Structures are given as C-alpha cells and as structure tokens.
Amino acid sequence: MSALLEEVRGARRDPALAVLEGFHAVKHALRFGGRIERLVCADVADVQALADALAPDVTEAIAGAHEVGDEAMAQLTAVPATGHVVAIARRPAVDLIDVLADPSPRPVVLLEAPRRLGNIGACVRVAAAADAAAVLTTGPADPWHADALRGSAGLHFALPVARVEDDAPLGDRPLVGLATGGQPLGPGVLPARAVLAFGTERHGLSDELLARADARVEIPMRAGVSSLNLGTAVAVTLYAT
Ligand SMILES: C[S@@+](CC[C@H](N)C(=O)[O-])C[C@H]1O[C@@H](n2cnc3c(N)ncnc32)[C@H](O)[C@@H]1O
Secondary structure: OHHHHHHHHHHHHOOOEEEEEOHHHHHHHHHOOOEEEEEEEOOHHHHHHHHHHHOHHHHHHHOOOEEOHHHHHHHHOOOOOOOOEEEEEEOOOOOHHHHHHOOOOOOEEEEOOOOOHHHHHHHHHHHHHOOOOEEEEOOOOOOOOHHHHHHHOOHHHHOOEEEOOOOOOOOOOOEEEEEEEEEEOOOOOOOOOOEEEEOEOOOEOOHHHHHHOOEEEEOOOOOOOOOOOHHHHHHHHHHHO
16 A cells, blocks of 8 residues: 555656546546546445446446555545545646647637636636637646646546646737726627636736737626636636637
C-alpha cells in the first residue's frame, strides 16, 4: 500500500499526470479516451455494479482495476471519492496553435487567473457540454488539479484544457471580454470562433485584457445584482451563442 500511496502522491505533483477521484471523473476519462495509467478501487465488483447501472460502456475497463479495500482507499483521497475509485491518468498534450487555428465556429473559453478550482471544473464541464473548442486559463491555478477534475467530473478529457501565458497570442480569433458595462448578450452578438474571456472571481477582467478585447459583452442582470458566479457566466454565454 505505501508504494501505491507514494505513486498517487507523486502523480498529484507531476505536471504530466492527473489524479481522478470518484466514479464520474474516471467514467468520463475512460469515455473520452483518457490514458489511465493506474486504476484503483476499494472493491472492483462494487464499482463494476455502479458502472453497470450508470455507464455500462466503462464496465469492462474497470475489470482490471487494482483492489485495495476501504481503509486503504480512504488514505488515497482527501475527500471520500464517489464509488471509491481513484485513477492516475496522463494529461493529453494540447497544441495551442492547432486549437486556435480550428476553423469551426466553436468558441474558446479563456479564464483569466481563476482562483477557485471548483469553478475551473464547473467551467470545463459546461464547456464540454456546450461543445466549446477549448478551455484556456492564465494565472497560477493548475486547471488539471484533482479538485478541478472533480468539479468537471473528468470532462477535461473531452476537450483541450491548458494553462497559457497572460499575453499568449490568440491567433486570428476575435477576443470578447465578458464584463458588465458591455453590449447586452443576445442572439447574434457573439462572433463565430470567438475567444470568450472571463475574469477572476474577485476582480473581474484585467484592464490589460479589456484593452486587448475586440468587444465587451455583458449578461443583463436585474438592478442591484453585482455579478454572476464565474461558472454560471460561462454557461449562460456558451448557450447564448
Ligand atoms: C464573479 S465574476 C467577477 C466579479 C467581479 N467582482 C467583477 O466586478 O467583475 C467572474 C466573471 O464572470 C463574468 N461575469 C459575471 N457576471 C457577468 C455579467 N453579468 N456579464 C458579463 N460577465 C459576467 C465576468 O467575466 C467576470 O469577470
């Protein structure tokens, strides 16, 4: 067990790997072609029964999991993982130039220095659901942190997710800053292939990013409401396109 504990701890620190905690995170990683390098269950038969009930497409992949029992599983995760399953997966490489050059109208979501890992996960989850082209983040938070993967239910494997420099070139895509005081969001307002930029939870978009933006768009809100939660703002915007 101590070797497995060390392996999972090592994976949490390794920027090439990701730790998936919980059945849904593992399910989506398997479903969207994630390279799972280690799959650990408290009880393999229990997790297979869960898969049979909720996601039969992944039942077979769980058969080869390493079984460790409840006590050992509790040491592998900070918060008990749904279905008592943990995996180590390789992070897919993201080619930023390819992502930006994608000619389809699908937008790219850019999160400027998000702070809360759960919010990053929520944004990745809705971006995957809405079939966005990618989620890019700036700032120190690791978008592939296990807590962000929990928030996305493992949907990081469904689209490119990467951290980029603050001033990363965005190719020929129009840059749209989502911020109050902009043009009201509505049908036809967002251009095709946009990079949709959302600000940090506390301070919103930086002046630098707003100065670079080709357009500023706001989600109309009732008077007195200051702002929407970051994940909610991303969801409303993506589904308005
Ligand atoms: C929690 S909000 C930031 C609130 C921050 N105090 C501010 O003044 O912008 C996080 C991000 O969600 C987006 N957002 C939230 N509400 C919005 C709205 N009504 N219109 C456009 N963007 C919004 C913005 O990109 C914002 O930077």
